[in-house]
Amino acid sequence: MGSEEVIAKLKEFVASRDWDQFHTPENLAKSISIEAAELLELFQWGSPSDSGDIKEELADVLTYCFLLANKLGESPEKLVLEKLAVTSTKYPIEKSKGSSAKYDQL
Amino acid sequence: MGSEEVIAKLKEFVASRDWDQFHTPENLAKSISIEAAELLELFQWGSPSDSGDIKEELADVLTYCFLLANKLGESPEKLVLEKLAVTSTKYPIEKSKGSSAKYDQL
Amino acid sequence: MGSEEVIAKLKEFVASRDWDQFHTPENLAKSISIEAAELLELFQWGSPSDSGDIKEELADVLTYCFLLANKLGESPEKLVLEKLAVTSTKYPIEKSKGSSAKYDQL
Amino acid sequence: MGSEEVIAKLKEFVASRDWDQFHTPENLAKSISIEAAELLELFQWGSPSDSGDIKEELADVLTYCFLLANKLGESPEKLVLEKLAVTSTKYPIEKSKGSSAKYDQL
Numbered sequence: 418m419g420s421e422e423v424i425a426k427l428k429e430f431v432a433s434r435d436w437d438q439f440h441t442p443e444n445l446a447k448s449i450s451i452e453a454a455e456l457l458e459l460f461q462w463g464s465p466s467d468s469g470d471i472k473e474e475l476a477d478v479l480t481y482c483f484l485l486a487n488k489l490g491e492s493p494e495k496l497v498l499e500k501l502a503v504t505s506t507k508y509p510i511e512k513s514k515g516s517s518a519k520y521d522q523l
Numbered sequence: 524m525g526s527e528e529v530i531a532k533l534k535e536f537v538a539s540r541d542w543d544q545f546h547t548p549e550n551l552a553k554s555i556s557i558e559a560a561e562l563l564e565l566f567q568w569g570s571p572s573d574s575g576d577i578k579e580e581l582a583d584v585l586t587y588c589f590l591l592a593n594k595l596g597e598s599p600e601k602l603v604l605e606k607l608a609v610t611s612t613k614y615p616i617e618k619s620k621g622s623s624a625k626y627d628q629l
Numbered sequence: 630m631g632s633e634e635v636i637a638k639l640k641e642f643v644a645s646r647d648w649d650q651f652h653t654p655e656n657l658a659k660s661i662s663i664e665a666a667e668l669l670e671l672f673q674w675g676s677p678s679d680s681g682d683i684k685e686e687l688a689d690v691l692t693y694c695f696l697l698a699n700k701l702g703e704s705p706e707k708l709v710l711e712k713l714a715v716t717s718t719k720y721p722i723e724k725s726k727g728s729s730a731k732y733d734q735l
Numbered sequence: 736m737g738s739e740e741v742i743a744k745l746k747e748f749v750a751s752r753d754w755d756q757f758h759t760p761e762n763l764a765k766s767i768s769i770e771a772a773e774l775l776e777l778f779q780w781g782s783p784s785d786s787g788d789i790k791e792e793l794a795d796v797l798t799y800c801f802l803l804a805n806k807l808g809e810s811p812e813k814l815v816l817e818k819l820a821v822t823s824t825k826y827p828i829e830k831s832k833g834s835s836a837k838y839d840q841l
Contacts, residue, residue: 426604442566446566447779451775454771479599494526501586514540569835634812635812642822642823648835661774661793676761684807687800690771692819695815697789705738709801713744717748
């Protein structure tokens, strides 16, 4: 199943609860940060033993990301691919291989 | 194009730079929070005029989410759908319609 | 120098730039998250070698925290102490000693 | 009461629970982001009615900030003041007055 079908289901879920009124781009951006921190909390003092929790928190981040992508009229896949093209240019293999340095410090 | 193909391209990008060594679940979780905040920064003092910036920052969050999903052996779509089933039960339509309250305060 | 004098200087800095109009509690809350992530970014792939960077990013988080405390009419010190009293009750020494578990899992 | 006394009390609280082992700079940085997002959550769909909640969540952010400042051997006040000097130079009054633009876009 592609993200298109998943997003259709998310939209149905949101519409049936009349929640679209809350889903401004700004509120979705806040929600992504909030859910990202809940994911991070699993690693606050070390690594969690239960990957089920990681999956659930990651799902929450992804859900709001999918909703925001949809608001912007884009598919998540297209966004990732387009950015990958940019990042590939910023991080040429020969300069960045094996290094975690930022592109402006390579 | 489904997320599977996109993730294959991400893995190729990562492998050719020998970056997999940096992509522990914890580092990916930190990265998701960091990129989520860069997205949020566009809304720090109001709404941005340029949706191109939003797309780029959202793409960064999605990229790390896709990489973490892949680390966990799951597809992003499946994670979102499974969580949607849980959330649908926590937020029955009749109780949550038109309300932004948390499920334990409905 | 106590935080009162520091906050007085921050208010002067803000007033002279006519920035108070941007400092709603919500915008300050967003700013705290944004700056917290810039601090976290220093640890994205490991520990930073330069503690000067950590100090600068921590200062940014603290600055917005001081401004928000001031908006709420409270001193940062009082807020921390009042919460410490609550936390001390939630985490009795005998149950929490040497454990990083959350209070509801002790 | 200055932050010095507050930090002394925090250190006592931490030492009596043998929690210093968990308080690496990285774990404190993660904790600051996590608590910042809990503060942000109060503003997820609008402004909260209860400023008591804001105070509690802000207190959590401040607590970890104070602990990290202490780890770095600095007082929170000094960090804020030193950064204020830098920021004042980056944002001259005549250029930044009434504007929420970043310094590199002034």
